[in-house]
Amino acid sequence: MSLTDVVSAGRGALELIVSCAQEIFRRAQASLEPFLHGIPPVDAPAPPVGRSTSQGPHEAVEATKFFAGSIPASAAPAGPQATETASLPRAYGMNRAVLTARDPCCLFVWWEIMPVTRVEALRSLGSEAEHVAEVLRLHRGVHPNGRVVADLPLTPGAERWYVEVEPDDTWSVEVGLRAPSGRFVCLVRSNAVASPPAQASDDTSVRWVTMGRQGSAPASAEWSGQWLASDTTTFPSPAPSGSSDALPFR
C-alpha cells in the first residue's frame, strides 16, 4: 500500500467518523428539539388519564368555603408588587424523577432531564441513536432488583405521566431511550413507591400493644374476641321520626 493509499484510507476513515459524529449530533439535536425550544408551558395539559372530572359530596361542601362571588380581574386594584411578574422556570437544571402513588391503580411521575444527559445517552447508543424512542420503563419492585413490567412510549416533550399499575405492590420507573434492538439507556431513575391496597388484608394476625405517653409496649392480654365482619361499614338505620315527605330526610 502506497503512502497515498494510506492517506486516502485515513482521510476516508476520518470523513466517516466526522460524518457519523455529524449525524449523531443532528439526531441528537432533533431528539432534543422539544426540550431545547419547545418545552411545554408549566400549565400544559398532561396525558389524558390524569384528568379528574368529578367530585364527591365532600368536595362540593369544601368548594363552598371558597365561594364568595366574582369580581372581574381588572377590577382588583393593584397595589405595589401585588403579584410576581416573572414566570416559574421551565427547568431546574437537574436530573430528577419523583414517583407518587395516586391511587391503588395509578402512579404519577414527573421528571427533568438535563440536555447534556440526553446528548451523552445518544452518543452512547452510537448508530442505534437514529431510531431510539423515549420510554417510561416500569419496574415491579425496586431497581435493580425489580422486574421490568413494561416500556411505555412517551409523547415527545412529556415531563410527567400517569402509569396504570396493580394495587398493593412496590413500583419504580426509569425514563430512558430504547433502541430497536432493545438496548435501553436510562436517563433518570425514580424513587420506589407502594400502590395502596384495594381490599382488606389477608394477614389476620393479631397483636396488641398498650399505648402510653412514652410510646407503646406489647400487651400481654390474650384476645379471644370476635372479628367484626370485614364489610361492616353500614348498619340498619332507623327511619327518622316525623319524616312525612317523599325523600328519606325531607
Added chain:
Amino acid sequence: MIQGRIALLLHAHLPFVRHPEHDDFLEERWLFEAITESYLPLLEVLDGLDRDRVPARFTLSLSPTLLGMLADRLLRSRYLRHLDHLVELAEKEERRTRPEPAFHRCAEMYLRRFTRARTLFLDEWQQDLAGAFRTYQERGLVEIITTSATHAILPLLGTSGALVRAQIEVAAAEYRRFFGRSAEGFWLPECAYAPGLETELARAGFRYFVVDTHGLTHATPRPVYGAYAPIACGPGVAAYARDPDTSKQVWSADEGYPGDFWYRDFYRDIGFDLPEEQLRPVLPPSGRIHTGIKYHRITGKTDAKEPYDPDRARERVEVHAAHFVASRRTQVEWLARTMDRPPVVVCPYDAELFGHWWFEGPQWLDLVLRQLAATPELEACTLGDDLERHPVVQQATPAASTWGWKGHQEVWLASQNDWVYPHLHATGERLLTLCRRYPGANDRTRRALTQALRELLLAQASDWAFMMSRETTAEYAVRRTTDNLLRCQRLCDEVERNAVDDHALAVLEDRDNPFPALDYRVLL
C-alpha cells in the same frame, strides 16, 4: 352503662389569605364569612353548653393558618369593617322588606345575627377568637388539635422527609404558641395518609390521627374491629377511622340532612338578586358577591325557591338531631354485639359545613350534643378521651388513603393541578440544600431563609390544588402557588449570591407573615 362512644370532630381551616397590598380583597371574605357564619355560631353553641353544664365533649381541629389569620390585627380590623357593612345592609333590608312579611322576618333574623356577631367578636371575645376556643378547651368542652402548617397534603410533598417534618413541627410549635401546651392529636389534611407518616407524627409528640374508613379496613394486618376502634401504627401513635354512615348523613346534600327542603338555600343570595345600588357598601366596586343574606329555602330540585321559614327549619333540625342520636344508639348496639370494647364512632366534618354551608348546622350540633349527654348508652368524647380509657390497641399499619373523591389523591393530583408538583418538589429540595449549607447563618441570611421557608409552606397548601380542579377559583390558586414559589426561589437566589435585598425582604415579611416564630432550622 356506656355501650359506645361518639367522637364528633370539627376541622376548621382556611388557607392564608391576607392581602395588605389591597384595601378590599375578595378572597379575604372567605375568612369573614366563616367567622360570621361558622366560628362565632360554634362559639355560641359552646357557650350554651357551658352555661347549661351539659357534659359535652368533641374534638376541634384549628389549622395554623386559620389561627394566624384570627390573630392578625389587619384582618381583625377588616373583619370589623366587613361586619359594620353587613349590619348596615341588614338594617336597610329590614326597612325594605317590611311590606313582605315572609322576607321581613328573615331580614330581622339577619339583623339580629350580625348585630350579635359584632357583640360577640368585639365585646365578649375582644376580637380574640383563638383565645375564645382556648377558653372552652380549658373548661373541658373541646379538645383542640392541629393539622399541617399550611394544610399541605403530606404524601404529596415529595421524597424528602425534612419537608414533611417541617409542616408537622411548625404546626406543633404554632399550637404551643396559641394554647400553651402540646397538641395530642393531628388532623391529616384531607385525611391523606401514607405509611411512614406515623413515625414523623410520633417524633413530634402526637398521639393520634384520623384516616378515612378504608385506611383502617384495608390496614395490615386486618383490624379485628374494622373502623370502630383505633389501631397502633407507630411508636405511641394511634389511627382512628371515619365512620361512613355518619359521614353520609351530614356531608351529603342528596342523601343527608343538609338537603332538607325546609333548610335555607345556600346559593340564592340577595347579592345576586338586588340592584347593585341597594347592596352598598357590602358589594365591591365591581362585580357581584354573596352577602350572606339569603331569604329562600331549598324548596326542592327547582329554581323556584320559596321563602325561608326559620320555625319550620328548626322543627327539621330537631327531627334530624333526634334521628342522628337514635341511629348512633342502634349502630352502637349492633356493633357491641361483636366487640368486646365500646365501639368508637368517629364523625369528622369540616367546621365550615356548620353554619356556612348548612345554615342550621350549629343548631343541629347543639341539639345532638345535648341529646347525647342525655343518652346513658352513648358518650360524646374526644379521641384523646377514648385512647386514655382504652389504651390496649391492636397493632397494624393503615392503608394509604384520603377522604376525597374515590378515596385517594385524585382531587389534588390530576391534569388540572399536577404541574405544581415538579416546582414544589424542586424548590423544596433547593431550599433544603441551602439551609444545610448555612446551619448557623447570620441575621440577614437567617431571615431570608426563614422567609423562603414561609413562602414554600404557603405554596404547599392543599387548597390551591383543590381550587385548580374547580373553575371558579382556579385563577387565584394558580397565582398564589406561583407567587409564593417565585418569592421562595428569589430569596434562594439572593442567599446563594450573598445579595439579600433588605427592603424586599422586609416587604415580604410584612405581607406573608404567618408563623412569626418560624426558624429555617426546622429543616435541619
